[in-house]
Amino acid sequence: MVIYLVLGITVLFLIRRVLDIRNSKVKSITGKDALQAHAEGEATLIDVRTPAETSHGKIQGALEMNVTSMDFKNNIAKLDRSKPYIIYCRSGMRSTRACKIMEKEGFTDLTNVSEGYIGMKY
Structure with a gap:
């Protein structure tokens, strides 16, 4: 029974994610x-990874703005909303979240690295 509940919640989450991406x-x-x-x-x-994650490796010249930080919205507020930004995290999940936040804040040219940092370093 619990497995069906978890499976149902997972399916609903995936459907919502697909719809969010389409819109x-x-x-x-x-x-x-x-x-x-x-x-x-x-x-x-x-x-948008945490400082603990970036301490193990980062891309030179990338801005560091931890999406899980309470200061994330304050940090992105300092950026030019019309410029192009490429957002990445470890695997692509948090960067998707960061892109949604930035889009709601009026950023118009956002690109998400679907593979995250993992796909960038190999």
């Missing part, structure tokens, strides 16, 4: 393409 203007990009766009100056990278 969003946030683009998706691979780790390799994100690094190339950053190197060519096409967009600013924003790392």
Whole structure:
């Protein structure tokens, strides 16, 4: 019985996520393409991982803005909402959340690294 409940909740969560993505203007990009766009100056990278995670490795030149921090909205408020940003976390989940927050705050050119940092370092 519990397994069916968990399975049902998981399915509902996935359906909601798909619908959120369809209604969003946030683009998706691979780790390799994100690094190339950053190197060519096409967009600013924003790392939304925790300080503990970034201490194990980070992309040079990326802004660090922990999405789980109470200061996340204050930090993004200092950015130009019209500029292009590429957002990443460890695996792509928190960066999706960060993109949703940023989109609600009026950012117009957001791209999520679907593979996260994991896909960028290999």
